[in-house]
Amino acid sequence: MKTDKTRVKKIIGKASPLIILIAVMSLLHIFGVLTWNRDLAALEVGLINSLVVLALFLSYSMLNVCDLSTDGCYTLGIAVGGVFAAMGHPFLAILAALAAGAASGFVTAFLQTKMGVNSLLAGIIVNTGLYSINIVIMGKSTINVFKSNTLFTLTAKLLGDGEISEYCALIVSGAAVITVLTLLSYFLRTRLGLAIRATGDNPDMVRSSSINPAVTTIIGLCVSGSVTALSGCLFIQYAKSADINVGTGMVTMALASLLIGGVFIGEGGIFIRGVGAVLGAIIFRLIYAIAIALKIDTNLLKLVYSLIVVLAISTPYIKKQLPMLKRRMTYKKKGARQ
Secondary structure (H helix, E strand, O other), X not given: OHHHHHHHHHHHHHHHHHHHHHHHHHHHHHOOOOOHHHHHHHHHHHHHHHHHHHHHHHHHHHOOOOOOOHHHHHXXXXXXXXXXXXXXXXXXXXXXXXXXXXXXXXXXXXXXXXXXXOHHHHHHHHHHHHHHHHHHHHOOOEEEOOOOOOHHHHHHHHHOOOHHHHHHHHHHHHHHHHHHHHHHHHHOOOHHHHHHHHHHHOHXXXXXXXXXXXXXXXXXXXXXXXXXXXXXXXXXXXXXXXXXXOOOOHHHHHHHHHHHHHHHOOOOOHHHHHHHHHHHHHHHHHHHHXXXXXXXXXXXXXXXXXXXXXXXXXXXXXXXXXXXXXXXXXXXXXXXXX
């Protein structure tokens, strides 16, 4: 009985933040602050951004490398994908973005493994260089594909004029996330995937097992970069317009989403933890949508961004400290009675 009660308490404890979020959103809907269209948009963008979180899940959680080139790599996907989509090749845009992202990941990994550059510094260097590269690819500081067909418009045409066509963006982004999550979870269970995970846990052990950790690091960051660029490619086809600074803060968002997902789904296999990462991205975007719906000054939105990150990072620590605080309060009450 005690074991069952403990499990129920754990489930309620993990679900309590989500319950609070749902309650707040319900109240905002009742008072007309939020609408279904805003919720749907937040869900669609959250799914697209969750690909960046899955990329960080591979590089940060599995490979133990904090890749700070994420911002530039995301914009690289937008630039390359946008150029190909503007030429009328939305499907070829995906392949081009995947290749460009892999190239970005390769350069970052090469600097770390072959040039002896610190991983954080390597990410910063690549991110800085990508800013200029992205402007060159885009031709200017903005890019749009308003006059071109995209994956989303083609899907809408395929679905016809019915109500289901309104959910084409949700269908496309959801299919992309399911595909990437399935392939990533399968990849990390293969021999190469296990070697990448082992590299993140103990590179010395991997080296003693006749596996070159430099190779596994390069492959891991190439895959991570590809998924990040894919997210950017889907975003430009979804939004149809973007500027050079749209990727700023993506690594912060992804890290916060990863931690939020860990709060709800902290344990489990690769696939379950990946689902948690996707859930974290959606929750992050819903919180951001609430901030916009409350008409918070646009100049303060970055502050809201930072507060969400702080809450995401500090929540696991606070949860660990709660039992100790309860014991202290109990001890103080007993002392006061005596």
